[in-house]
Amino acid sequence: MDGKLTGFRKDAPTDARQVRSRKALNATMLALLEQRPFDQITIRAIAGHAGIGYATFFRHYPTKEALLGDVASDEIANLLAMTIPVLRDADSFESTLALCRYVEQHRALWSALLAGGAAAIVRNEFIRQARGLVGQVETPVTWLPADLGVVHGTGATFDLLAWWLGHAPEMAPDAVAPLLHRLIIAPLIGDRSAVTASALAG
The missing domain is CATH 1.10.357 (Tetracycline Repressor; domain 2)
Known part of the structure; x- marks a missing residue:
């Protein structure tokens, strides 16, 4: 982890699909942290486990931090x-x-x-x-x-x-x-x- 935890509490999405994606990403991060250290978690793994496209991740967050x-x-x-x-x-x-x-x-x-x-x-x-x-x-x-x-x-x-x-x-x-x-x-x-x-x- 490099300390770039910027942007606590991003603006909440209003579109239903975006809300589902955001919830899936948060749940995935929690689940992956139970399995491996944070520095071993990749954005591609997060997106894959959350069931969203790699590019879609960046519509919600600029980094995994x-x-x-x-x-x-x-x-x-x-x-x-x-x-x-x-x-x-x-x-x-x-x-x-x-x-x-x-x-x-x-x-x-x-x-x-x-x-x-x-x-x-x-x-x-x-x-x-x-x-x-x-x-x-x-x-x-x-x-x-x-x-x-x-x-x-x-x-x-x-x-x-x-x-x-x-x-x-x-x-x-x-x-x-x-x-x-x-x-x-x-x-x-x-x-x-x-x-x-x-x-x-x-």
Whole structure:
């Protein structure tokens, strides 16, 4: 991956055939990432598996990196949509554990997004989307500006997940979640529940 993940969220097509092609390309990228590293995936393979012509690919995306960017934007939105509501609960550890398990279930994709050459661009998109959700989470931490908390929290979460997938892939999600919760989540939202200590002890 060369870092050229430009154009997150291309303008959505309105023609029904174009919509089907775009969905097929996104689904194909997800499927191929489960089978091989991103740098071994060619545009010709993507087009073939998606059932579209090679030239048709370029009507939707200029590069395979742009397609990965589109997929990344959707996956980041899915991840945030899943975890943000749980942060309203008293026990934030459950949301942290859910986040780690979700990443594990989509390990191939998130390894490509977090540890690839475009990781910095994906990180910025992660933070950008999280900033849009600032008003959805009420936190008892009054000393920290909400926007700064989101930038720090999402950026640090991204970095920890990248470390996990890139340097400690043998760790199970249930072992990563206590680290993420204790280092990043709990201090940000003022969660001092005993679950963190018990999880680390276990």
